[in-house]
Amino acid sequence: MLTFRDFITSFRKLEIDRSQPVIAHASLSAFGEVHGGADTILGALLSSFNTLVMPTFTYKTMVTPELGPADNAITYGSGVATNKLAEIFRHGMPADSLMGVLAESLRKHPNAHRTTHPILSFTGINAKRILGSQTIKEPLCCIETIKKGEGWVLLLGVDQTVNTSIHYAEGRAGRKQFVRWALTPKGVVFCPGFPGCSDGFEAVSSHLQDEIRRVEVGKAVIQAMPVVKLADTVDAMIKDNPLALLCEREDCERCNAVRASVSAQ
Numbered sequence: 001m002l003t004f005r006d007f008i009t010s011f012r013k014l015e016i017d018r019s020q021p022v023i024a025h026a027s028l029s030a031f032g033e034v035h036g037g038a039d040t041i042l043g044a045l046l047s048s049f050n051t052l053v054m055p056t057f058t059y060k061t062m063v064t065p066e067l068g069p070a071d072n073a074i075t076y077g078s079g080v081a082t083n084k085l086a087e088i089f090r091h092g093m094p095a096d097s098l099m100g101v102l103a104e105s106l107r108k109h110p111n112a113h114r115t116t117h118p119i120l121s122f123t124g125i126n127a128k129r130i131l132g133s134q135t136i137k138e139p140l141c142c143i144e145t146i147k148k149g150e151g152w153v154l155l156l157g158v159d160q161t162v163n164t165s166i167h168y169a170e171g172r173a174g175r176k177q178f179v180r181w182a183l184t185p186k187g188v189v190f191c192p193g194f195p196g197c198s199d200g201f202e203a204v205s206s207h208l209q210d211e212i213r214r215v216e217v218g219k220a221v222i223q224a225m226p227v228v229k230l231a232d233t234v235d236a237m238i239k240d241n242p243l244a245l246l247c248e249r250e251d252c253e254r255c256n257a258v259r260a261s262v263s264a265q
Contacts, residue, residue, distance in 0.1 A: 001033045002218045007044035010217045014154075014224045020052035021130060021151035023143065026102040030157025030220040038105040039103060043157065046125060051151075053142060054126035060087045061118050061182040071260065072136050073178055073196075073253040080152040086186070087117035088183045102156070115142070118182035118231045119191055139193045143168035157220035160201040164171035166245070167195035167226055169234035175242075176256065176261040196254040199247035207233050213228070 016022070024045060028038050036043075045052050065081025086091070092115060096102045106112055114123040115131050120139040124131050133145040137217045143165050153165050154255045160166065170179050171193065178194040205212065211233075213224045237244040242262045246255040 001035050002031055002040075003035050004044055006217060007041055008047060010215045011044060011048035011221055013212050013215045014222070015150050016049070016224060017214075018049050019253050020049075021053065021127065021146050021149045022049045022154050022224075023053045023146055024149065024154040024156060025054070025158050025162045025164070026100050026154075026156035027158045027220070028100055028101050031217060034218075038101045041102055042105045042109070045154075048256050049109060051124065051126045051149075052106065053078040053122055053127050053146065054106050056103050056107045056114060056117060056123040057099055058084075058087075058089060059095050061089040061093075061184075062086060063181050063183055063188060065181055065188075068181075069179055071176075071257055072181050073257040074171075074180075075253075078254070086183050087131070088185060089116075090185070091116065095123075096122075100158075106144060117191070118184045118189055119180060119194070123156055124243070130167070135188070137192055139191070140168040140171060140195070142166070143227065144172075147231060150228050153225050153227055153230060155223040157217075157222070159181060160204050161198045161200070163201060163204075164195075166201050166234055167198065169231040170196065170238065170245070171200060172231065173235045173238040173251075175238060176258050178257070196258055197247050197252050199249065200245045200255070202239065203245055204230070 034040055049098045063083045066077045068076055095107055111125050112123050113131055115121045115134045117134055117139050130142050130145045133141045180191045180194040182189050182191055207224055211229045212224050215222050246258060
């Protein structure tokens, strides 16, 4: 059974300056049995790094309108049934289950603060400047602020397909982004800057071999990479091949929309 000490020791092996902010993505189940569960890992993170941020996205707030912008990787008018199940965003809304239990543990921490984006909120501790940089038009600007602070991405038992910083880097490289809509107490809100598919993101790992730091913990691996190097690598990959990092599923609406936008250039 893994303990608090095991995680503290592992984070220390990554040799990251504790003053540098980290954005983390995690799967508790990947590690096997952890004494104290998600709270143990969260405690170790907060003991190892001064500033911690995690995505606490809420996809259940999304609705599909009857009409909207063209080439938006969405079938307008298809949400007759699902729109009825959508929930109004509220500050205390739990993070989507896809975010993992660790993200939800951070959201519920008494010292945590959360942004108010109705779909793509972030939660952090000692991260006021980072969280304050997000806007409805620039939902991933938090990551740009982490980058400016020479921050790091931590992947705890997960791979690059959940790495939100790659979405940020894609957008900065000029890749097509999308528009979505969300329910809020003030009505339906137009949310630009919605990212594409992440199923092809693992391809970035081979381009970052010299930058990724790894340590094995229980049944899983913790990976760490500097956001600056990650963003620069993604930018170079897309400039070299505008279709880099797209998935291979023929029915992927977002990747197909990106391909179409590249062909139209």
